[in-house]
Amino acid sequence: MKKILLLFCLIAIADVCGFAQDNQILVTPQWLNDHLKDPNLVVLQPNFLQFEYDKEHIAGARYLWPGWLAPDSPKGSFNAPDPKQATEILRKLGISNNSRVVLCHVRSEVSVTARMFLTLENLGLRGQVLFLNGGLEAWKKAGYPVTKDMPVVKKGKMKVKPGSLLVDKDYVLKNLNSGVVVDARMQRFYDGEPTGNPRDGHITGAKNIPYPDMLDAANMFKPDDQLQAYFTPAIPDKSKEVLTYCFIGQTASVVYMAGRILGYDMKLYDGSLQEWSRMENLPMEVTRK
Secondary structure (H helix, E strand, C coil): CHHHHHHHHHHHHHHHHHHHHHCCCEECHHHHHHHCCCCCEEEEEECCCHHHHHHCECCCCEEECHHHHCCCECCECCCCCCHHHHHHHHHHCCCCCCCEEEECCCCCCHHHHHHHHHHHHHHHHCCCEEEECCHHHHHHHCCCCCECCCCCCCCCCCCCCCCCCEECHHHHHHCCCCCEEEECCCHHHHHCCCCCCCCCCEECCCEECCHHHHECCCCCECCHHHHHHHHHHHCCCCCCEEEEECCCCCCHHHHHHHHHHHCCEEEEECCHHHHHCCCCCCCEECCCC
């Protein structure tokens, strides 16, 4: 009886460890290679231009054009997708509600892939989206093969459930004092260097965590302790909700992901300064030197 109980405990511990590993955000090429044939795993390669995907991709990976899930419109750039259209797109990609999705970026296109990460989480897959750290270059550097073969995709059964990870200007204005607003742009733009927007500087009271600092020279997310060193001075209270923004809602997705990796409660202001700087009633300031 004791042996059976011990075996049960060991199995339970193994399941917990496996669950913890499976719920991490960043994965390595080796992890992906080991899980590539998992029945519910879907690999997506976002590319602005499809010919790059056609040239090379991981076997079984599907092509994701960012415009499908972050369309431009007269209201601004990189908007939330229409739920019905998003449902059809995800189903065509073979995604269901029980899928685990691995995103694989190419070269330095981390920010647009991070925006796809955020979007998929916001469409009902939070906790089921993984990110190949280093992307396709890390995969090839590790010695794993790529292909030109197009995958045969079985249509998924995804039912989109839009969340609240993308917020609007009214939400930001309401939470300027209660939450933490983070400008993800490089410091010189945060300080007030002209950008072509009607107003320069940053949202009043916003902190600055530049998105390039989240990545190393190989376009990989830095280790947790290095990421934390950027977050702690700006957000000493980890229980605070964090609202990040940038120019149009793309590069701030990198800071969103870094915060998620560290366990922060992250949201993204989708209109970002493309919208905020054009509305004179919304507060902005420059860094005084």
